[in-house]
Amino acid sequence: MDVMGIAEDSWDHVVELRRQFHRHPETGWREQGTQRLIEQELDVLGIPYVEVAGTGVIATLVGKRGLPVIGLRADMDALPVKEETGLPFASEYENTSHACGHDAHMAMLLTAAKILSEHRDELKGTVRFIFQPAEELGGGAKRVAALPEVQDIDTFMAIHIWSPIPVGKISVQAGPRMSACDVFRLTIRGDGGHAASPETAIDPIPCAAAVISALQTIVSREISSTEAAVVSVCTLRAGTGFNVIPDEVTLTGTVRSFSHGVHAQIPQAMERIIGGTCDAFRTTFELDYTEATPPVINDEDCSRRAEAAVRATAGDEALIDYPMIGVAEDFSFFTRDKPGVLALVGGGKLEGPVYPHHHAKFDIDERGLVMGVALFVQYVLETQEEMRSTARLG
Numbered sequence: 001m002d003v004m005g006i007a008e009d010s011w012d013h014v015v016e017l018r019r020q021f022h023r024h025p026e027t028g029w030r031e032q033g034t035q036r037l038i039e040q041e042l043d044v045l046g047i048p049y050v051e052v053a054g055t056g057v058i059a060t061l062v063g064k065r066g067l068p069v070i071g072l073r074a075d076m077d078a079l080p081v082k083e084e085t086g087l088p089f090a091s092e093y094e095n096t097s098h099a100c101g102h103d104a105h106m107a108m109l110l111t112a113a114k115i116l117s118e119h120r121d122e123l124k125g126t127v128r129f130i131f132q133p134a135e136e137l138g139g140g141a142k143r144v145a146a147l148p149e150v151q152d153i154d155t156f157m158a159i160h161i162w163s164p165i166p167v168g169k170i171s172v173q174a175g176p177r178m179s180a181c182d183v184f185r186l187t188i189r190g191d192g193g194h195a196a197s198p199e200t201a202i203d204p205i206p207c208a209a210a211v212i213s214a215l216q217t218i219v220s221r222e223i224s225s226t227e228a229a230v231v232s233v234c235t236l237r238a239g240t241g242f243n244v245i246p247d248e249v250t251l252t253g254t255v256r257s258f259s260h261g262v263h264a265q266i267p268q269a270m271e272r273i274i275g276g277t278c279d280a281f282r283t284t285f286e287l288d289y290t291e292a293t294p295p296v297i298n299d300e301d302c303s304r305r306a307e308a309a310v311r312a313t314a315g316d317e318a319l320i321d322y323p324m325i326g327v328a329e330d331f332s333f334f335t336r337d338k339p340g341v342l343a344l345v346g347g348g349k350l351e352g353p354v355y356p357h358h359h360a361k362f363d364i365d366e367r368g369l370v371m372g373v374a375l376f377v378q379y380v381l382e383t384q385e386e387m388r389s390t391a392r393l394g
Contacts, residue, residue: 001122001381004313006115007374014111014369017041019089021103025078025096028134031055034076034106038131041110045117047129053143057131058150061116063123068387070380071128071153071340072112073331074105075135084360099362101161101347106131108159108369112376125384128153130334138181138292141330154387155302156340157379158331159372162322163354165346167365170310170375171322172343174303176258178296179230181328182267185252185288186211188278192247201245205238207281208249212236214277218269223262228324230256231266256326258295267291294332299339305386306341309378314371327357341379345372 026034035055042049042059049059056076083090083097091097098104113129128149134140144150165171188208193201212233223229231253238249255270257263267289278285310319322344331342347364348354355361 001119003378003381004374007111007313007370007377010111010115010373011370013114014107014373015366017110018103018107018366018369021106022098023089023092025091025093025098025103027080027096028077028137028140029054031076031133035131038106038110042113045114047113047117050149052147052149053133053140055133056140056144058147059113059129061113061120061123061127061129063120063125063384065124066126068125068154068384069128069152070125070383071130071150071156071334072109072376072380073130073132073156073158073334074109075102075140076106076131076133077102077136077140079136079358081358081360085363087363097360099359100136100357101163101364102135104161104347104364104369104372105159108372108376111373115373115377116380122381123384125380125387127380135330138328138330141333145333150334153338155383156331156334156338157302157306157343157376158340159343159345159375160329161347161364161368161372162344163348163357163362163364165320165322165344166348166350167346167368168314168318168371169320169346170314170318170343170371171320172298172303172306172310172341173321174298174300176295176297176324177342177344178325178327178329178332179256179258180263180295180332181292182255182263183252183290183292184255184270185250186274187248187250187286188283189248189285190283193245195243195245198245202282203245204249204283205246207278207283208236208238208251210281211274211277212251214273215270218266218273222269223265227262228258229262229266230326231270256328258324259297260294263291263295293328293330294336296329296332296342297335298341299335302339302341305382306343306375306379309375309382312382313374313378318371343375345375
């Protein structure tokens, strides 16, 4: 199969799909219209599907032998961002837009489904097309990954269109790719009083200041220099007047890390440091720590197959290495216990300004869509040839 040639012939189809989704963006857990558009396309293709997690969809295409089972995932939700691109197919909804490229992800996956269904005679395994809601909220993948329809999948792949990478380039390298994202809320309690008589109070503000400084030693003194991590305190709320020592201080922030070990280490260190500091300042504390998403870590074998797929469709020159990214992607819930790969497909325009993801003027070079479609299809072909000879497949 000439995958890239077929993908290029699908240009009008994938672009029109992307623009339909772009015009009608919906935020997490509200993707009912998006779900209908996906189902309409799957009905035309004759690919059976089930609705999952409220607004999600999983479609199944069975090949000659049924194994391996390959999961291809696209996220569906938009952002609460008012679009300012001026595009003729700009969002028709106020204060909602596809400012992170999920419109492109769905269009690429549906077009890959079309190509694979039209060449089912070359499909040996089973492909599950996973359209996942609520990625931006951090809970969609966790819910979908726990479903029975996902448990028998052998390997996963997803694509993120990435505007900082110029169109024509793709990164699929192994190892950590996107960070874990944790969120914390810390309340430090003292005993308020008059600012002129601090000796009669237990002031939580100096304690909060000491905690903020001490937390930075986790990264600088407890995490290996070969690892990457961030502990950021981003809000501090305390007090009601210039002459009143408050009873409590509330801090909120985020933690980012790129390995499962560091991901587990940091909250334990935070609890210890906060506890010791609060004891020294005679305060008490309550730490609410939420592990929102694990890190995205590309499996070596999956990355190797993805590299082969890129070479087969776009040539060696399309492959690039790209640094780890400190933002989160909840695709990691699918690959926490199963092998998988997240590909970063270049969507950056070669001329004019390139706006970052989540920006009101975010847009992509649509030529990246064809490369993503070809990568999805070729990855299936590469994977089924290799995995069907494993012990699981006899």
